[in-house]
Amino acid sequence: xxxxxxxxxxxxxxxxxxxxxxxxxxxxxxxxxxxxxxxxxxxxxxxxxxxxxxxxxxxxxxxxxxxxxxxxxxxxxxxxxxxxxxxxxxxxxxxxxxxxxxxxxxxxxxxxxxxxxxxxxxxxxxxxxxxxxxxxxxxxxxxxxxxxxxxxxxxxxxxxxxxxxxxxxxxxxxxxxxxxxxxxxxxxxxxxxxxxxxxxxxxxxxxxxxxxxxxxxxxxxxxxxxxxxxxxxxxxxxxxxxxxxxxxxxxxxxxxxxxxxxxxxxxxxxxxxxxxxxxxxxxxxxxxxxxxxxxxxxxxxxxxxxxxxxxxxxxxxxxxxxxxxxxxxxxxxxxxxxxxxxxxxxxxxxxxxxxxxxxxxxxxxxxxxxxxxxxxxxxxxxxxxxxxxxxxxxxxxxxxxxxxxxxxxxxxxxx
Numbered sequence: 001x002x003x004x005x006x007x008x009x010x011x012x013x014x015x016x017x018x019x020x021x022x023x024x025x026x027x028x029x030x031x032x033x034x035x036x037x038x039x040x041x042x043x044x045x046x047x048x049x050x051x052x053x054x055x056x057x058x059x060x061x062x063x064x065x066x067x068x069x070x071x072x073x074x075x076x077x078x079x080x081x082x083x084x085x086x087x088x089x090x091x092x093x094x095x096x097x098x099x100x101x102x103x104x105x106x107x108x109x110x111x112x113x114x115x116x117x118x119x120x121x122x123x124x125x126x127x128x129x130x131x132x133x134x135x136x137x138x139x140x141x142x143x144x145x146x147x148x149x150x151x152x153x154x155x156x157x158x159x160x161x162x163x164x165x166x167x168x169x170x171x172x173x174x175x176x177x178x179x180x181x182x183x184x185x186x187x188x189x190x191x192x193x194x195x196x197x198x199x200x201x202x203x204x205x206x207x208x209x210x211x212x213x214x215x216x217x218x219x220x221x222x223x224x225x226x227x228x229x230x231x232x233x234x235x236x237x238x239x240x241x242x243x244x245x246x247x248x249x250x251x252x253x254x255x256x257x258x259x260x261x262x263x264x265x266x267x268x269x270x271x272x273x274x275x276x277x278x279x280x281x282x283x284x285x286x287x288x289x290x291x292x293x294x295x296x297x298x299x300x301x302x303x304x305x306x307x308x309x310x311x312x313x314x315x316x317x318x319x320x321x322x323x324x325x326x327x328x329x330x331x332x333x334x335x336x337x338x339x340x341x342x343x344x345x346x347x348x349x350x351x352x353x354x355x356x357x358x359x360x361x362x363x364x365x366x367x368x369x370x371x372x373x374x375x376x377x378x379x380x381x382x383x384x385x386x387x388x389x390x391x392x393x394x395x396x397x398x399x400x401x402x403x404x405x406x407x408x409x410x411x412x413x414x415x
Contacts, residue, residue, distance in 0.1 A: 044166060044174040052161065052180070053127055054148060057119040058173060066090070066102060066116050067415040073380035074187065074311075075409075076363045077373060077388075078134025080142040083167055084110050084367075086375055086409050087132035087144060088386055091121075095214055098125040101132045101146055103173065104409055110373065110388045113409045118165075118173045126151060127158075131187035134165075134365070137242050138198045138235035142166060144175075147185040152216035153209045156184040156225055160204070162242075182245055183225055187262060189363070190233075191315060193291075194267045201292065202231040202245050203275070205261040208253075227253030228261035228277055230292045251286050251295045255279060264314040265292070266322065268343060276314045276324070282307035283326065304338055304347055306330055313362045318370055319393060325353065325362040325374065332360040335376065339396050349397045353389060353404075354378065372396070375409065386410040 049055050060066045073095075075088035084106040091099045100121035104113045120129045131147040145162035160182055163175040184206045193199045206225035211218045220226075231245035251263070263277035273288040277298065284298035301307060305328055312326040322340040324347070327333065333356060339349040353362070354376070362376045371390050378385040386409040395403045408414065 043176045044164070044168070046172070047163075047175055047177060050161075050178040052148065052178065053122050053124065053150075054129065054161070054178065055119075055121050055123060056175065057121065058117065060102075060116040060119050061114070061415065063116070066100075066119055069384065069412075071095075071381050072384040072386060072410060073377045074131060074361055075375045075377055075386050076133045076187075076189075077365050077375040078136075078142050078144070078165075079365045079367050079373060080136070080140075080166060082368065083107055084113075084373065084388075085134055085142070085144070085165065086113065086386060086388070087134065088377065088410070089130045089132065094381060095130070097128060097152060097216060098122075099128045099130050101129050102410075103132075103144070104386075105167070105173070106388075106409075107171070110390055110405070110407050112407070113388075115410055115415065118175075120146060128152065131185055133187055133189060133363075135189045138192060138200065139237075139240050141240065143242075145181065145186060147187070151219065152213055153207065153218040153221075155219040155221045156206050157219075159183045160186050181242075182231060182247075184221075184229070188264045188311065188313075189315065191264075191266055194269055198235040198237065200233045200235065200242065200245075201265050201267065201273075202233060203261075203263045203265045204229045204231050204245070204247070205263065206253075207261070208259045210259070227251065227258075228263040228275070230265065230273075230288075230295075232292070249288070249293055249295060251275060251277070252298055255284075255298065257281050260311075262311040264312065266314060266316055267291075274344065276301055276312060278309060278311060280309045282309060283312060304328060304350075308332060310360045311362075313364045315364060317372070317393065318366055321393065323364065323372070325364060327360060331357070333357045335359045335362065337372075337374075337396055339393065349399070351391075351396045351399050351401060351404075354387070359387075382412070384410070384412040 069090045070093045072090045078085040087103045103118035104115040106113045128149045144165045148158035161178050184204045190200045190202045206221040209218045228251045230249045233245040234243040257280035265275045271291040273292045275286045283301040285301040286295045286298040288295045324338045328336045335353040338347045340347045358379045374389040388407045390405040
């Protein structure tokens with residue numbers, strides 16, 4: 001092509017290319033979706049009332065209605081994000097109408113405690129809120145459950161309620177919306193399956209309460225709900241919620257001397273479940289060979305010697321060893337811890353926790369260091385002690401009672 005034609009053509013091509021070039025527009029950043037933790041954080045708040053005649057009061061340490069009390073008992077302990085939680089029932093002179101739940105916390109390894117940070121109560125004295133229990137779900141969230149009864153005992157129809165609980169960035173307790181789990185009561189910790197830790201075992205009880213009880217009339221527990229039962233619940237990995245617990249068995253309901261079952265169930269492996277439960281004749285044992293569907297007739301538990309009618313702790317530690325804490329006596333004294341390193345075949349290690357009278361109702365968690373952390377009550381109507389103990393497995397194995405850390409969470413003389 002001649003030069004006089006080539007140059008104008010090249011110029012026209014260049015201009016056409018420039019005209020077709022796209023304008024460069026800065027990209028809009030893709031929105032970052034909130035994490036499940038951020039979404040769940042929005043579910044926590046300082047809820048003051050739910051739809052079930054239950055009130056939640058916060059920071060009541062200066063309220064004489066709650067700092068002045070004549071009875072404290074039935075405690076539980078929890079641990080999450082380096083905060084210890086303790087809860088127990090109070091109000092009146094004993095177990096009676098109007099009982100409420102009080103919660104204390106410690107942020108310094110249990111050395112000191114801030115009391116009455118949360119009160120669970122009602123505006124009606126005819127309603128009881130009792131049997132608090134801290135437990136963690138398969139996702140690691142801390143829950144607080146409790147029993148609500150219209151009257152002294154309403155046959156378990158008020159049921160067990162629960163919330164997730166934690167402290168926010170301002171060091172204040174916040175909770176999720178309360179929801180009901182099931183009828184009856186559970187005042188011991190649930191456990192998990194060994195082969196599927198997303199499945200939780202809930203030992204639910206329909207109490208066989210006398211009428212009257214402590215001078216108050218009671219309602220009989222419905223026949224189909226009476227007795228110590230086994231519920232299973234599958235943890236939902238998407239919603240991070242505990243699934244609706246489903247009843248799979250009732251262990252028994254025919255023993256004449258049963259009332260407050262307070263049974264604890266441990267998965268022993270190979271579909272063998274073992275249950276230790278309270279009767280008026282002491283601790284009994286029942287076993288299941290098919291993962292909780294069928295159970296043997298309970299018989300006296302004699303492996304550790306004498307036991308009495310009160311709540312015990314029976315559970316598996318992070319090490320895999322089994323721990324039992326109970327009153328090794330005919331009455332509520334000689335509170336001892338026992339350790340098995342062979343899945344319950346033998347219990348060669350023991351350590352005295354408290355030999356004083358009226359020491360009872362142990363509950364156990366482990367902290368992030370693996371230490372065994374314990375709460376129990378003593379002398380509910382007089383001293384009203386809530387006692388915290390902390391020790392290692394090696395301390396128990398070597399029976400070094402001088403290495404047990406102790407603090408007083410609450411008492412008659414502590415506001």
